[in-house]
Amino acid sequence: MTDGVIVGGWSYVVAAYSITAAGLAVYAWSLVHRRRKTELE
């Protein structure tokens, strides 16, 4: 634990947000894809 204020750290924030967005997007895409596939069959 650091005593003082954490300076900067934007890169962590960006990483966290983009991974979340990417994760949600990939899962959403997989859902749409799976629905298409089951409906086509």
Added chain:
Amino acid sequence: MSLLSQAMTVVRKDLLLEWRGKGRLISVLLFGVVTLLLFSFAVGPDSTLLRAAAGGFLVLALLLSSTLGLSESFRVEQEQRAIEGLLLLPVDPIALYYGKTLSNTLFLMLLAPVLTPVGLILYSVQLDLKGLAVLLGLWTLAAAGLSAPGTLYAAMTSRLQSQDVLLPLLLFPLVIPVLMGAVKSTTLILTGDPMSQVGSWATLLASFAIIYWSLCGLLFPHAIEEGI
């Protein structure tokens, strides 16, 4: 009362099978001993480190052997579909479940008297008789906790091709409370318990066992509705 006598018949049958097939019991025991040995190689010959980790290693050896014992106990049932023969009788499935669970608990408790001394010697830990007795009590609770969900899952996976993978996959995360409780309390007994915390860990083990003995007993009849 007939529920109890049916369950006891199942236990007696399982113990008899275990006794006849001593080879199985001995193999599982040897497996446990080998794991204990391997752990000490992982840590190296540092005896202080080994002593500190002794409790954890003992419990892990028990856990790893337990899945072998659990899947064995249902392999015997599936070999010639003997379990179906039991299900066809007017037997309450609950009696069947508690019988199997109790015999699995007993089987796991049989491991303790062998693995504990081996572990104590390998990891050069001193323990008095009282400590040994407490340890045995704790292991009984741990064995009861392990076998309740273990028997349910072993039954469910017994006809699936990937039982060897699935059973540990389902069981290990589930029994982490048992693992932690047993590791912590065993370590406290082996290395001293200045704040007398063993009691609360024992309570945790007991609550896990009670919760899962009741829950799995309720669920088992559903699991075998269409046979196993």
Added chain:
Amino acid sequence: MSPRAADSAPLAVQTTGLGKRFGRQWALAHCDLQVRPGEVLLLAGANGSGKTTLLRLIAGLYKPTQGSMTIYGMDPDQEKLACRRTLTLVGHDNYLYSQLSALEMLQVWTRLGGLDLAEEQAVELLREVDLDDRRDYPVGGFSAGMRKRLTLRRTRLEKPKLVLLDEPFSALDAAGQNLIEEWIEGYRTAGKTVVLASHNLPRSTKLCDRAILLQQGQMLWQGTGNELLDHVGTTV
């Protein structure tokens, strides 16, 4: 529990529109079966025609996908244990633990079935199937025929009213098959109901009061045993 009068007594088995689907395959469909108490019914048909599925549905080992059934007037969903007490099934498997002896096997079954069987009685039961001298040997060492005989013993010790037999003659030598025939005759005299599935038509058609031919999971034909022999002789 069940009135003895033949007319007012409920049917031993009655199924209405019974069907069972495994995955995408219908193993049994549109099955309206009526088995009268005390009759010996033969289920015939090629492999995969649904005989085993039907027997297992009646025994309560499968849940039907469709339709309903009663067993001696009881709904198997409501009175599962009562149904189990009423019927017994000997399927393809032998239900044995290799490491138990023949005597111990019998004892496990009787105790779980809620019967009290003295050792002499058990030995007597084994003697009838020529296994009394083997009573203390582990069944793992038994031949296929001996195992089958031991498992078929279950139909005697549980005293059920309805006996379901899936291929009872397979794995048995002529003497063993004769024995099973005798038993089935015995059940008939005792007023029990027997439903058997068999490929051994010469033997089973002689035994049965009525025969049903299953094809592709459906009951297509019914008649007497002799008629079945004629029918199968002309068509298959």
Added chain:
Amino acid sequence: MTRQFKWDSGFGLLGLLLLFIGSYIGLFVAPAERYMGEVQRIMYVHVPCAWNAMLIYMLAFIFAIVSLWTHRPKWDAMTTAAAEVGIVLNALLLVQGSIWARATWGVWWDWDVRLTTSLIMLLLFAGVLALRSFVHDSGRRATWTAIATIVAFVDVPLVYFCVRWWRSLHQVQSTPDTVAPMMVVPLRINAFAILFLAIWMMAQRARVELARGRQENVAEPERLAPIGGSSHD
């Protein structure tokens, strides 16, 4: 199936919109935290994910009980959907937590109570889906999924308390106190955003499962005509 606007698309779009608004406020409007600085902004997605993962696991548990009770395919599909969406949120939660740990404590993993519990939770529910994938008969698959879900969920509080005791000798990590109103707002907005998105995902996943069930649900074959024989009745 007709392509019409369904209720769940509404939830999906609303969730997406809210997620943009909430994240915008969290990233650019809300002030930096006193000690954590900018890093604290991770909380605006991390905490909503955590809340919703828990909520959805609980839904899976409730659906599982109903599924076991009714044996209806609908509830089995919902159980599976909830378990899977819970796992997705749980996985995101772990990644965010790991980044948080790296930024504040300098390590990628810390045996923090909540982080450890969520890892175990992920493994528990992944096991449920693994078991499900091995069972071919639809009726049994539904029953076993429900049973495994119930067994897994009951374990969660036990694991939580256990990890807390296990760690009790170490100091408990403090979490930043969100006092400024501009910190509470994005947290709330994103919580609802992820909830709505999760509802959309669950609906899609349940539909996939139901469609698969329908494919399996082949109609009973035509009744074949009896071929002679004598009737004894």
